[in-house]
Amino acid sequence: MKVAVVGAGVTGAYLANRIPPEHEVELFEMKAEKNWYTVCAWGTSQPFIRKLVKMAGFEFDDYVLHTGKKMVVDLGDMQLEVPLKGLVTYDKHRLTHDMIKERKVHWGAQVKDPGSEFDGFDVVVDATGLHRSLLPKIEGDLVVPSLEYQVKSSELPYDDFVIRPYPNLTGYWWFFPLGDGMAHVGGGDIHGRYRGEMDEFVKKYHCEVLRRIGRPVRVIPPQYCQPFSKGKAVGVGESIGTVYPMLGEGIVPSMQCANLFVEHLGDPEGYRQAVLEHYKMYSKVYRFVKSKIDGDFSLLRMWPSLLSIYWYMHSNTERYGLETRLWDFYRIATRL
């Protein structure tokens, strides 16, 4: 098979290394090579992602920047300390770059439609993330705007992960350490309440700003992102909603989605079913988050869902790299 992968983000880069060698793969990336960058806070769970990265032939541990011990969740009138079990930041840009540097990449190639230039390809993967350039628009799409600064300072106020959720769980502010006096400070919020907060931080802690980045994150899950394919185009990663809605976490789920694609290469219906099954819990989490955003959350009505989300997070400590305790979860879910 000849596979075109459109988008050289984490999904496209990982996929290019997971498609078995008997197939031919070419990447198409809209950015020029010198402007290409992986917008993200670079947080993930080391014990979990290590195995996925190994499957692509790379050593995740070589890219780790900071290993977390605890994450402070600032609820305004109280602070929770969540024990961390593998949450790290890693140099996502360097790893993604290493994944594509030996591959054939067409830089500066903005693909709008898999037209005649793709005649020689059997499949054209839409790994364009938020853009979803090759698939129909999603009705009722939910995307959360975000802004992030990469900063450096000798006066950083924290030495570990900190998040501050905005009221009604419409997003959160974050501080993710990168080691060596550097950090990602950012915010994602439906109402854009992070505006001004990064500049204040920079001023207060005398930071050098190394990079200002941001883009909206799609938090609507795969169930609502159908169709996953159109003609020979097939969506993989954030283009079909593989982001955990409560956390905006999309690195691991994008890789998992790439693996599902590889397992069902040439079988779009099998792939569709596998994606729907794999991300079933994301729909439940999404409905909970949406009810908070829309202001129609009812503890009584949502209690069974909340319990099952708690249980899912609690039983997936390695997957998320943090320990989910019932009281912490209850407080975050109900106080905000």
Ligand SMILES: Cc1cc2nc3c(=O)[nH]c(=O)nc-3n(C[C@H](O)[C@H](O)[C@H](O)COP(=O)(O)OP(=O)(O)OC[C@H]3O[C@@H](n4cnc5c(N)ncnc54)[C@H](O)[C@@H]3O)c2cc1C
């Ligand atoms: C500010 C921010 C912080 C985040 N922090 C975290 C985090 O700490 N941990 C975590 O797990 N997740 C995080 N996420 C989510 C995660 O980064 C994304 O879900 C993940 O990167 C999605 O990968 P992707 O490859 O599908 O899409 P992307 O990473 O968006 O890559 C898409 C690529 O396609 C290219 N492209 C787009 N359109 C076209 C086109 N028409 N033709 C050719 N190329 C095209 C783009 O230039 C880009 O290179 C964060 C997201 C944001 C925005």
